[in-house]
Amino acid sequence: MTHPRPPRSVLSRLRSQLVVSVQADDGSPLRDSRIIAALARAAEVGGAAGLRVRSAGDVRAVRAVSALPLIGLTKTWRTDTEVYITPTPGEARELAELGCELVAFDATRRPRPHPVAEMVAAIQGSGALALADVSTLAEAEAAMADGADVVSTALSGYTPNSPRQEEPDFELMRALTAAGIPFFAEGRLRTPAEAARALDLGAHAVVVGSAITRPDDITRWFAAALRDAAERTVSPVTEAL
Numbered sequence: 001m002t003h004p005r006p007p008r009s010v011l012s013r014l015r016s017q018l019v020v021s022v023q024a025d026d027g028s029p030l031r032d033s034r035i036i037a038a039l040a041r042a043a044e045v046g047g048a049a050g051l052r053v054r055s056a057g058d059v060r061a062v063r064a065v066s067a068l069p070l071i072g073l074t075k076t077w078r079t080d081t082e083v084y085i086t087p088t089p090g091e092a093r094e095l096a097e098l099g100c101e102l103v104a105f106d107a108t109r110r111p112r113p114h115p116v117a118e119m120v121a122a123i124q125g126s127g128a129l130a131l132a133d134v135s136t137l138a139e140a141e142a143a144m145a146d147g148a149d150v151v152s153t154a155l156s157g158y159t160p161n162s163p164r165q166e167e168p169d170f171e172l173m174r175a176l177t178a179a180g181i182p183f184f185a186e187g188r189l190r191t192p193a194e195a196a197r198a199l200d201l202g203a204h205a206v207v208v209g210s211a212i213t214r215p216d217d218i219t220r221w222f223a224a225a226l227r228d229a230a231e232r233t234v235s236p237v238t239e240a241l
């Protein structure tokens with residue numbers, strides 16, 4: 001059976017908009033589809049124009065409460081490959097068939113179970129747009145040549161080929177714009193100012209996850225900052241207590 005691809009107007013709907021990634025990691029107390037659906041609704045109420053959601057179960061739960069465009073993905077860790085974001089055509093097809101307008105998949109240049117072109121064909125053939133998660137400009141160029149509709153900077157900092165850094169990869173954003181490649185800015189965007197800067201650098205849309213939907217991580221950032229500060233100074237007033 002062939003599926004019509006969603007109109008690319010989904011992309012125009014997302015132009016210059018905020019997409020919220022609503023994911024809970026394994027082991028997080030939030031890893032429950034009902035909680036993910038509530039977080040997704042909260043993001044929608046706050047003004048998100050799209051949602052990025054992990055797993056078929058979470059996609060079903062979010063679809064039931066929101067009509068926003070969905071970017072679906074799976075995270076499947078295997079021993080034979082480092083590729084874990086939607087590694088197989090079967091997973092991609094399931095997400096598209098559940099109604100995700102876009103399916104995100106790892107399009108990095110590492111040993112992979114399925115070629116990028118095969119993933120793109122599976123996604124587009126099931127009626128969704130193919131969002132290639134990349135870590136470098138070269139990977140983005142290759143993914144576009146293989147037919148991807150748009151790329152995301154989601155994997156910069158997480159592959160051997162990309163710089164590990166605390167900041168979002170603004171350099172990669174600049175390079176993608178210079179190369180004329182449409183991209184979603186994603187990864188380590190922590191503040192509204194950083195999100196706005198990504199748009200200034202040419203992002204089509206901006207995807208924010210942890211800073212909005214991972215309170216466990218946000219707590220870690222605050223706790224670590226306080227630990228560092230406490231090592232620097234403790235006020236004598238406090239010391240006396």
Ligand SMILES: CC(=O)N[C@H](C=O)[C@@H](O)[C@H](O)[C@H](O)COP(=O)(O)O
Nearest residue numbers: 021154158187188189208209210211
């Ligand atoms: C590297 C990887 O596996 N990224 C995942 C991709 O879906 C998610 O864990 C991130 O939360 C998402 O990319 C948004 O980024 P941030 O949470 O930094 O705003």
